[in-house]
Structure formats: C-alpha cells, structure tokens
Amino acid sequence: METECLFIENLSCDFLTIEGIVYALNEVNLRLKRGEIHGLVGESGCGKSVTSRAVMGLVDKKHTRLRGVVRFDSKNLLSLPEREMRSIRGRRISMIFQDPLNSLSPLETVGSQIEEAMANHFDLNREELRSRTASLLEKVGLHSDTAKQYPFELSGGMQQRVMIAQAVSCNPELLIADEPTTALDLTIQAQVLNLLKSLQKELSLTVLLITHNFALVTENCDNVSVMYAGRIVETAPARSIIESAAHPYTRALINCIPRSNTGGRHKGKLPVISGSPPRLYAPLKGCPFIPRCPKADSVCGQNPAVTDIGGGRSVCCHRFGDT
Ligand SMILES: Nc1ncnc2c1ncn2[C@@H]1O[C@H](COP(=O)(O)OP(=O)(O)OP(=O)(O)O)[C@@H](O)[C@H]1O
Numbered sequence: 001m002e003t004e005c006l007f008i009e010n011l012s013c014d015f016l017t018i019e020g021i022v023y024a025l026n027e028v029n030l031r032l033k034r035g036e037i038h039g040l041v042g043e044s045g046c047g048k049s050v051t052s053r054a055v056m057g058l059v060d061k062k063h064t065r066l067r068g069v070v071r072f073d074s075k076n077l078l079s080l081p082e083r084e085m086r087s088i089r090g091r092r093i094s095m096i097f098q099d100p101l102n103s104l105s106p107l108e109t110v111g112s113q114i115e116e117a118m119a120n121h122f123d124l125n126r127e128e129l130r131s132r133t134a135s136l137l138e139k140v141g142l143h144s145d146t147a148k149q150y151p152f153e154l155s156g157g158m159q160q161r162v163m164i165a166q167a168v169s170c171n172p173e174l175l176i177a178d179e180p181t182t183a184l185d186l187t188i189q190a191q192v193l194n195l196l197k198s199l200q201k202e203l204s205l206t207v208l209l210i211t212h213n214f215a216l217v218t219e220n221c222d223n224v225s226v227m228y229a230g231r232i233v234e235t236a237p238a239r240s241i242i243e244s245a246a247h248p249y250t251r252a253l254i255n256c257i258p259r260s261n262t263g264g265r266h267k268g269k270l271p272v273i274s275g276s277p278p279r280l281y282a283p284l285k286g287c288p289f290i291p292r293c294p295k296a297d298s299v300c301g302q303n304p305a306v307t308d309i310g311g312g313r314s315v316c317c318h319r320f321g322d323t
C-alpha cells in the first residue's frame, strides 16, 4: 500500500495582480504520509492558505501562474481538468476553513448543507441523506435536530463542528484544516482539536493542520513543516522539534511559545521575532530570513537547498548546523 498520501514538489505560485506580481509560493516541498497529522506553521502571509488552495484546485488559474507537482493518488492535481478535480474536491480531499460563518451559507439549514456534498458525490435518496446527516451530526457531538437550524443560530464551536461534519461526510482520504480553531476560545479549541483527532483515527484520515500556533502542533501532530516567505524551511517529527529545531526561524518561533506552567519562562515581555517577513513583490534571492537571522552571513545570499539531516528531518538553511 502506498504510504504517501500527498506529495508536493517545487510548487510555486505567482499571483498576477494590478499592483504587480506576488510571488506567494517559492518551490514548496511537502510530503504527507498516509494516516498522519501534519502541521503547517508560519507567520501570517507566509503562504499556508495558498498552499492549501493550490491542493484543492481553488486558485484562479487565469490570474495565477502555478508550477510544480501536487501528486495525489499518482495524479498531478495541477494538470487535472476541472471536471476531474470536482470529483476529488469534497469527496477525496476536503477542507475546513478558519471562519465557519463565512464558509457556511446563511440561507440554508445546517442539514441541507451537509446533505449537499453527499448528494453531489453519492447516489443516495432523501431518506438516506437525512439519516447519514443525523449520524454525522451526532458523531461531531451535536444533536441530530441541529440539522433544522441555520448556522447563525449556533455558537462558533458548534459551527466549526458542522464544518467538520460536512468535511468528513464523503469519507475523504485527506482533510485540510486551515486554522480550524483560531476563532474559538481555549476550551472549545481543545474540544474541536480532540474531535478532529478522534475522527482522524476512526476514519483513517490524513490531516494537514494549518496553524499559527506552534504549541498546538507539537501537542497534536506527527510531523511539522515550518513555512517562511512561501517556502518550507524545515520539516521534522513534531515531538522532537522543540529540542532539535535546526532552522533559526523555527527556533525563533519556538522561543515565542508562552510557557505558563512554570509561571512563565519569559518574565515580563513576551519575546517577538524582530522585523517582519519580506514583501513578496520580487522573486526571492538567497535566504529570505537574512534580515531577521542572528546567524546570517555572506553565504546566505545564495539560495539554500533543502538538506536531509536524518531522522525524518530536512532543513533549508546554510547555517543550520552552526551554533
Ligand atoms: N488572490 C491573491 N492575489 C494576490 N496575492 C495573494 C492572493 N492570495 C494570497 N495572496 C498573497 O499570498 C501571500 C500568502 O498568503 P496566505 O493567505 O497563503 O498566507 P497565510 O500563511 O495563510 O497567512 P494567515 O496566517 O494570515 O492566514 C500573502 O502575501 C498574500 O497577500
């Protein structure tokens, strides 16, 4: 059995806008093993959502240059006709968005929105659709009567559960969760993540969990990829990354995790990474982290290659081994 669920190689994405070209993704390399939860972290604007939209075939091809390979089930999704992509999207690869209220229609009941995806992909009659929707709602911890309600009648946590029910309704192989808990308070965040984890096990899903929150990744993921300025700069097993982060950007992100259990490692101000990510209006030359990197030197002006450093770890940095 194939162990890889998704293989992304040298994925680049340029948006052709009236203000100029935005070089949003620069040769992204990402592999998701079947059945794993893979975290994708990085600051705002680094390309996490664009990566997921490219996988889902949701990038407007007219105003975008997409290059590279997104291989799923031995097909390159980037070159698949829209008709074929439609049979994969929502059925074999599905997605949960950050903001459920913007993703659910305010005009349709929860039930009819969950039924819609199943009706598109499966040959089911009304009764079957209704009973599958009821059991999906129960599976995500909601009462089956929620089917009759409208999204605005539900709390944020309940809406996110509806999105999850919708996303898993067609038994997908790959689930992309783009910041699924950002809008929720901490207790509900934990509940939604626990739900995602239990569904992942029960349904043998492969999950790409996109988040800003490094702590969330180390607690919930098998592997993690760190993104910066449209590139994956490091990939490693999530449990060991705190101790063995190789890229200076990964270390900087880890250093920003608040430590509350011991009363705070950082007394007073929380640390921040000084400076900000580069604007993406020109193609990257060399390492994009140079202006913020404590280790940068002249060699970093050259484009760093991805180096396999063993133990399932890879890093894209000239100075990763230096202390
Ligand atoms: N349709 C578009 N046209 C032009 N630029 C775009 C478009 N979509 C995204 N971008 C740009 O691509 C870059 C990556 O955006 P993306 O939404 O992937 O960031 P992100 O990592 O998901 O950030 P966040 O954590 O804030 O969600 C940003 O600079 C963004 O402005």
Ligand SMILES: [Mg+2]
Pocket: 048, 049, 050, 178
């Ligand atoms: Mg995003």
